[in-house]
Amino acid sequence: MTLAVAVAAALFVGVIAYAVLGGADFGSGFYDLLAGGSRRGAELRTLVDHSIGPVWEANHVWLIYVLVVWWTGFPESFAAAMSTLVLPLLFALLGIVLRGASFAFRKYSATLGQARFFGVVFATSSIITPFFFGTIAGAIASGRVPLEGTGDRWGAWINPTSLFGGLIAVGTCAFLAGTFLVADAERGGHPRLADSLRRRALAVGAATGALVFAALVPIQNDAPTLAAGLEGRAAPLVVLAGIGGVATMVLLWRRRYAVARLSAVAAVAAVVSGWGVGQYPWLLVDQVTIADAAGATATLQGLLVAVGLAVVVVLPPLVYLFRLTQTEAWSRH
Numbered sequence: 001m002t003l004a005v006a007v008a009a010a011l012f013v014g015v016i017a018y019a020v021l022g023g024a025d026f027g028s029g030f031y032d033l034l035a036g037g038s039r040r041g042a043e044l045r046t047l048v049d050h051s052i053g054p055v056w057e058a059n060h061v062w063l064i065y066v067l068v069v070w071w072t073g074f075p076e077s078f079a080a081a082m083s084t085l086v087l088p089l090l091f092a093l094l095g096i097v098l099r100g101a102s103f104a105f106r107k108y109s110a111t112l113g114q115a116r117f118f119g120v121v122f123a124t125s126s127i128i129t130p131f132f133f134g135t136i137a138g139a140i141a142s143g144r145v146p147l148e149g150t151g152d153r154w155g156a157w158i159n160p161t162s163l164f165g166g167l168i169a170v171g172t173c174a175f176l177a178g179t180f181l182v183a184d185a186e187r188g189g190h191p192r193l194a195d196s197l198r199r200r201a202l203a204v205g206a207a208t209g210a211l212v213f214a215a216l217v218p219i220q221n222d223a224p225t226l227a228a229g230l231e232g233r234a235a236p237l238v239v240l241a242g243i244g245g246v247a248t249m250v251l252l253w254r255r256r257y258a259v260a261r262l263s264a265v266a267a268v269a270a271v272v273s274g275w276g277v278g279q280y281p282w283l284l285v286d287q288v289t290i291a292d293a294a295g296a297t298a299t300l301q302g303l304l305v306a307v308g309l310a311v312v313v314v315l316p317p318l319v320y321l322f323r324l325t326q327t328e329a330w331s332r333h
Contacts, residue, residue, distance in 0.1 A: 006304060011066060016273060020269055021322075023130065027172075027175070029048075030126065031178065033124065050188075055322065061314065075295055077288055080287075081136075084149055087157070089132075089136065092132035103122045106118040131169060134162070139162050140284055141279055144159065145284045160218035164214075164219070175208050180264075182198050234274040234275075237271075238270075240267075240270040241270035244270055
């Protein structure tokens with residue numbers, strides 16, 4: 001493994017972590033939006049607040065990590081993506097800001113009307129943020145981000161691959177969040193809410209699976225390099241993602257919620273990994289490879305040292321935080 005590939009792998013680990021942890025965070029907004037009126041949806045919205053309250057800010061560590069490693073290790077490709085994809089990036093970042101602010105303000109609203117308003121903003125921005133991140137992934141995967149940074153600022157992300165990528169991102173986040181929320185509701189002593197969430201998560205999983213299969217046809221024509229990679233070296237990961245998704249639905253159906261969370265995480269990680277392996281060795285598909293986009297050797301070496309330090313300093317507290325939020329004591333607090 002070359003130094004550049006090692007840094008790219010470290011970068012993509014952050015993408016996977018953000019997709020899994022941030023995805024479960026964002027997807028909770030989907031259920032918040034469809035929870036119903038103030039009375040009917042109160043129990044579910046309380047569960048959402050309780051489940052993501054301790055971790056929703058911590059999950060953005062991975063986004064910062066990805067941007068910093070990409071910018072430092074592969075600066076030209078980063079500049080190209082920031083230029084061509086400035087619009088969906090701004091929309092995604094706006095969604096993050098609005099989501100965070102409204103999530104906090106909803107708790108301290110002076111009136112029910114204000115709480116409803118901030119709740120709608122929180123839920124809506126929770127959906128549009130992963131959508132725009134998905135369009136960014138689709139733009140890169142379909143070869144629409146030239147290294148010169150002169151790509152079409154609208155057409156780069158308004159195309160079949162990008163739009164399907166955005167919709168799949170929303171569906172995946174909602175399915176992952178539903179699986180986590182079901183387990184939290186059951187562990188917190190809310191069996192009726194868990195059963196309601198279980199039905200919704202199963203419906204979302206079926207819809208997302210159908211969407212993934214529907215996307216295969218346009219991707220074949222619109223992103224042939226990615227399609228070839230998915231049918232070749234990434235095929236085992238695609239199969240693993242399918243098995244993980246089906247297994248999660250079966251486990252949800254049988255009310256094996258704790259195990260369903262593990263299979264859901266494996267499925268999402270396999271989906272994202274399949275994208276990365278499928279487009280290898282390209283960093284920007286059909287534009288520049290990982291090797292050609294890499295920065296100076298000393299910079300790449302320094303990045304790997306920094307990543308190693310982060311594993312030691314940052315990862316243990318995050319693991320401990322997530323572990324605390326999955327205990328019986330926290331769930332019933």
